[in-house]
Amino acid sequence: MTISYTMSENQLLLLGDEALALGALDAGLSGVYAYPGTPSTEITEFIQNRKGYKGRGQDRTCGEPPVHCNWSSNEKTAMEEALGASYAGKRALVCMKHVGMNVCADPFMGSAMTGANGGLVVAACDDPSMHSSQNEQDSRFYADFAMIPCMEPSSQQETYEAARAAFDLSEQFGIPVLMRLTTRMAHSRANVTPREPRGQNELHFPPEGKARQWVTLPVNARVRYPQLIKDNEAFEKAAEESPFNRYVDGGDKSFGIIACGIAYNYLMDNYPDGCPFPVLKISQYPLPKNLVYRLAAECKTILVVEEGQPVVESALRGTFPSGITVKGRLDGTLPRTGELSPDCVRTATGLPARPERPASQITVPRPPALCQGCGHRDFFTALNMALEPYPGARVYGDIGCYTLGYMPPFKALHTCVEMGASITMAIGSSLSGGYPMVAVIGDSTFTHSGMTGLLDAVNEKADITVCISDNETTAMTGGQDSAGTGKIERICMALGVEPEHVRTIIPLPKNYDEMCSTIREELDYHGVSVIVSRRECIQTAKRHAAAKK
Amino acid sequence: MKEDIILAGVGGQGILSIATVIGNAAVKQDLNLKQAEVHGMSQRGGDVQSHLRLSTGPISSDLIPKGAGDLIVSLEPLEALRYLQWLSPDGWIITNVTPFVNIPHYPGQDAILAELRKTGRVIALDADAIAREAGSPRSSNMALLGATAAVLDILDADKLRDGIRAVFARKGEAIVQANIKAFDAGLEFARKSHE
Numbered sequence: 072m073t074i075s076y077t078m079s080e081n082q083l084l085l086l087g088d089e090a091l092a093l094g095a096l097d098a099g100l101s102g103v104y105a106y107p108g109t110p111s112t113e114i115t116e117f118i119q120n121r122k123g124y125k126g127r128g129q130d131r132t133c134g135e136p137p138v139h140c141n142w143s144s145n146e147k148t149a150m151e152e153a154l155g156a157s158y159a160g161k162r163a164l165v166c167m168k169h170v171g172m173n174v175c176a177d178p179f180m181g182s183a184m185t186g187a188n189g190g191l192v193v194a195a196c197d198d199p200s201m202h203s204s205q206n207e208q209d210s211r212f213y214a215d216f217a218m219i220p221c222m223e224p225s226s227q228q229e230t231y232e233a234a235r236a237a238f239d240l241s242e243q244f245g246i247p248v249l250m251r252l253t254t255r256m257a258h259s260r261a262n263v264t265p266r267e268p269r270g271q272n273e274l275h276f277p278p279e280g281k282a283r284q285w286v287t288l289p290v291n292a293r294v295r296y297p298q299l300i301k302d303n304e305a306f307e308k309a310a311e312e313s314p315f316n317r318y319v320d321g322g323d324k325s326f327g328i329i330a331c332g333i334a335y336n337y338l339m340d341n342y343p344d345g346c347p348f349p350v351l352k353i354s355q356y357p358l359p360k361n362l363v364y365r366l367a368a369e370c371k372t373i374l375v376v377e378e379g380q381p382v383v384e385s386a387l388r389g390t391f392p393s394g395i396t397v398k399g400r401l402d403g404t405l406p407r408t409g410e411l412s413p414d415c416v417r418t419a420t421g422l423p424a425r426p427e428r429p430a431s432q433i434t435v436p437r438p439p440a441l442c443q444g445c446g447h448r449d450f451f452t453a454l455n456m457a458l459e460p461y462p463g464a465r466v467y468g469d470i471g472c473y474t475l476g477y478m479p480p481f482k483a484l485h486t487c488v489e490m491g492a493s494i495t496m497a498i499g500s501s502l503s504g505g506y507p508m509v510a511v512i513g514d515s516t517f518t519h520s521g522m523t524g525l526l527d528a529v530n531e532k533a534d535i536t537v538c539i540s541d542n543e544t545t546a547m548t549g550g551q552d553s554a555g556t557g558k559i560e561r562i563c564m565a566l567g568v569e570p571e572h573v574r575t576i577i578p579l580p581k582n583y584d585e586m587c588s589t590i591r592e593e594l595d596y597h598g599v600s601v602i603v604s605r606r607e608c609i610q611t612a613k614r615h616a617a618a619k620k
Numbered sequence: 621m622k623e624d625i626i627l628a629g630v631g632g633q634g635i636l637s638i639a640t641v642i643g644n645a646a647v648k649q650d651l652n653l654k655q656a657e658v659h660g661m662s663q664r665g666g667d668v669q670s671h672l673r674l675s676t677g678p679i680s681s682d683l684i685p686k687g688a689g690d691l692i693v694s695l696e697p698l699e700a701l702r703y704l705q706w707l708s709p710d711g712w713i714i715t716n717v718t719p720f721v722n723i724p725h726y727p728g729q730d731a732i733l734a735e736l737r738k739t740g741r742v743i744a745l746d747a748d749a750i751a752r753e754a755g756s757p758r759s760s761n762m763a764l765l766g767a768t769a770a771v772l773d774i775l776d777a778d779k780l781r782d783g784i785r786a787v788f789a790r791k792g793e794a795i796v797q798a799n800i801k802a803f804d805a806g807l808e809f810a811r812k813s814h815e
Contacts, residue, residue: 084647086657109659202658259656259671259682260643333682340681413685426709427687431701431735433727437630439666440722472664549659 085263087256088113090227091194092164094234096121097268101161101189102132102139104149106519107548108168109203110257111196115140115166116551126552136271142545144554145490145519146171150178150193157182157191157247158285160275162238169197170204172213174490174520182247183217184295185285188277190238191247196257199379199410203547205470205489207408209379214249214356218299220306221249221356222315223332227261229354233315236355240309244302245281253378255410256333307357315354318362320369323347326398327370328420329363329387331377337416338376348420358383367395374419375399378411440475446606447473449578450540451481453586454509461594464507465500469493469521471513472547473540484511491520497535498528507536507594514541518555522562525601529567534597536590539563540578542608550611563601572600579606622675623774624684626703629695630720631668634761637787638693639670641765645775645783646674656682665722667699674774693768695747695761696720697732704739713739714768714810716747716760743767743810750809751802759802766806770814777807 085093092114095103105115118140124133131141139156143149146167153163165175172179172195179193195210214221222237224230230252237248277285284295310316321327327349330338335352351366353359366373371394375384384399391397398404404419405411418424441448451473458464468474468484469492477484486496493510501508512521517539528535541559545551555562563573574593576586586604593600607615625642629635639655646653656671671684686705692713694700700715707713713736719729736742745767747760754763762784769777781800788796 082647082650084643084653113659255656255682258659259654260639261654261679261682262647262652336680336682338680340685343680412683413681417685425685425687428704428707428709428739431704433731433735434698434702435723435725435727437665437667437698437723439631439664442664475664 081264083263083265084260085227085231086113086258086260087227087230087252088196088258089117090230090263091234091250091252092117093263093265094231095162095164095192095238096138097265098190098235098238099162099269099271100138100164101271102153102156103164103166104139104143104153104156105166106143106146106149106171107545107551108171108196109548110198110252110254111166111168111171111194112548112551113257114164114194115142142552142554146175147178150175150182153191154178154182154185157187157189158276160189160272162190162272164192164194166194167196168204169195169208169210170206170489171195172208172210176213179213180217181287183219183299184287184292186245186281187241187247188245188275188281189272190241192234192237192241192250193247194250194252196252196254197379198254200254202254207379209382210249210251211356211379211382214251215382218303219246219249220244220309221251223251223354223356224256224315225332225335225352225354227256227259227263229315230256231263231265233354236315244305244309246302246306251332253333253410303357307359310355310357311359311361313355316359316362317352318365319346319350319352321346321348321350324349324370326372326374327351327366329353329366329373329375329383331383334376334378334411334416337411337413338420340413341417341420341422353383358386363387367391372396372398374404376405376411376416376419438478440478441472442609444609445472446542446578446604446608447476447540449580449583449606450538450586450604451476451483453578453583454511454538454590455481455483456583457587457590457594458509461507463505464509465505466509466511467493467497467500469510469512469516471516473511473513476511490516491524494521494524494528494535494537497537498524498531498533501533501535502531506534508534509594510535510537512537512539513546514539514543514555514559515545515553517559518553518562522566525563525568525599526566528599532598535599536593537599537601538590539601539603541603541605543605544608544611546608546610550608550614559603568599568601572596572598573603574600575603575605577606578604621774622673622677622679623690623772624688625672625674625691625693626684626689626706627670627672627693628699628703629668630699630722631665633695633720635668635670635695638761638765639672641780641783641787642672642674642775644786645779648782649775649779651676651774652679654679654682667702669699669703691768691771693764695764697729697736697744698727701732701735707739710741712741712743712771714743714764714771715745716764717744718746718748743770743813745806745809745813747806750805754801754805756798756802759799762799762802763806766803767810769803769807770810
């Protein structure tokens with residue numbers, strides 16, 4: 072859900088995601104390219120919510136001057152489209168959740184080699200504590216891996232400012248810039264004061280001297296790579312001089328603190344009158360080594376406070392002379408997993424814990440569940456009925472609301488790994504002798520990463536039954552357009568599934584018997600079948616009904 | 621001056637509307653605000669919470685430290701109990717008493733209320749009934765906000781009413797009035813109950 076922001080004079084109340092979006096718009100953005108994913112979705116939605124956007128199929132831009140804002144099929148296509156926009160000289164923003172970086176890793180790594188022409192910013196929103204994710208991977212590793220600059224703002228205002236700074240860095244050095252947000256920045260609202268917007272870039276392709284690097288043949292890449300390595304000295308110097316990184320001296324040198332991104336807030340919350348220890352605040356990478364050396368010259372112990380994985384801490388361990396101790400997540404000073412809190416940072420700095428009430432002993436967990444009336448519920452009920460006589464059956468799940476089919480009362484799924492793995496894992500298990508092998512995938516996940524797997528299934532003549540639980544939207548993230556709406560059966564047939572084995576059912580309690588027999592007929596067919604179980608998401612259906620009133 | 625509020629409820633109950641009204645009123649008073657929300661999977665009927673921090677000075681952390689919350693405002697009694705560790709020793713709990721039962725083994729309502737009362741300063745109201753009696757059955761969250769206004773220091777009731785007007789303006793005057801009626805009924809209940 073997106074709530075329109077409140078305005079008082081020149082102050083807005085914005086989510087970190089929205090601050091990034093507005094910062095990018097005000098920096099002269101020409102297009103946002105993204106696939107929805109918590110906690111990144113609101114970046115693109117903020118841009119779509121500007122006036123005039125009607126939705127895909129009717130429109131592809133919004134606002135004046137127009138900014139592209141349609142959803143892409145997945146993070147890889149989004150990254151490539153944005154790279155194309157950058158090649159054409161325009162400023163482009165790519166947005167995704169952290170695991171989207173895995174999907175677009177190929178063009179992302181490639182973009183460090185091609186460089187950027189128009190400003191190119193890649194926003195990756197990490198989800199430590201896995202509020203709505205399958206892992207805690209830290210996107211700063213990707214920036215380091217690709218050898219590009221990375222920004223990690225610590226407040227919503229700084230996020231707004233960082234968007235423009237990132238586009239400027241990108242254009243100054245001709246390199247994409249990674250913008251790393253974490254859940255508590257992406258989904259926390261605070262006051263933001265915007266500044267004067269600037270215009271978009273004109274269409275301009277790379278000049279003669281920069282044209283070669285866009286063709287990454289070995290003969291060109293071998294020239295480009297040493298240049299990228301050399302450019303990293305300039306990236307580091309920029310980080311050293313960046314207003315986003317700050318060295319604040321403190322009188323107590325018993326230890327020094329490196330606080331990255333949002334971790335800086337948790338630190339300062341415990342020292343409202345100023346921190347007594349020297350603090351190096353980091354919001355721009357590569358890590359400015361000279362500032363770190365300065366801290367190490369002052370303090371024999373360094374505490375690294377960072378949200379996510381111990382990226383900076385790992386880099387520092389072992390690089391200092393033996394007299395210096397590095398503390399953080401790796402030595403247990405801070406928890407190894409999960410997001411930071413003002414409380415754990417407090418303990419790490421040696422302050423006594425605040426008195427707190429004991430937790431209530433009578434509370435019970437309230438896990439998320441599929442909505443009452445959701446079509447996935449009826450599909451899982453019918454699937455479980457159909458599979459009753461097949462004790463060897465395995466059901467390969469995928470990413471979306473329907474992953475909750477794993478939970479009671481359905482207990483219908485055996486696996487869930489990443490976007491698209493349902494179909495391909497079912498193929499692998501079927502080729503290994505399992506029967507019946509069933510894949511369950513949503514419509515948006517199918518067009519994101521399931522179609523190529525289905526082509527494999529057809530080419531392998533695999534004995535699998537693919538169930539596409541189609542609710543005609545990307546529901547988990549709040550009901551965004553789904554790339555395959557109205558095209559699912561045609562896509563399956565075009566990929567080579569026999570038309571008589573592309574079946575459509577309507578998931579409703581009154582249809583259980585019919586659904587069950589359709590599923591069984593396809594389980595008994597020893598080839599590739601697709602069952603499309605289609606009923607609109609009840610959340611979007613409610614919204615559509617309310618809009619009609 | 622600062623005030624830290626934990627907003628709690630079940631995904632879909634509408635805690636974000638409460639946050640939006642408070643946020644709207646706060647920004648108009650030039651207060652600083654940070655509000656950490658929960659989006660994504662938890663919104664599917666799971667427990668949801670929002671950390672809302674208001675201050676005349678700067679606010680560092682987006683999250684409220686444990687033991688530092690001034691208020692827990694909950695649309696559901698079990699959810700009010702879930703965040704006791706965040707409540708300061710003299711903090712208030714303002715909670716709806718109508719249970720939202722979508723899980724097995726939901727604790728007995730009497731046990732929940734007994735545990736809530738043990739915490740000290742509690743305003744427990746049937747926000748659903750109060751909103752219904754005020755003729756605004758869909759505005760129980762605003763009845764809860766009204767009860768909150770009885771103990772909230774940093775924003776007074778008039779500022780919150782302005783917030784309701786601003787947030788619901790585009791839905792028409794009838795909706796604005798329905799929400800204000802529920803708000804006022806909640807406020808009156810709370811004032812009477814802790815007189």
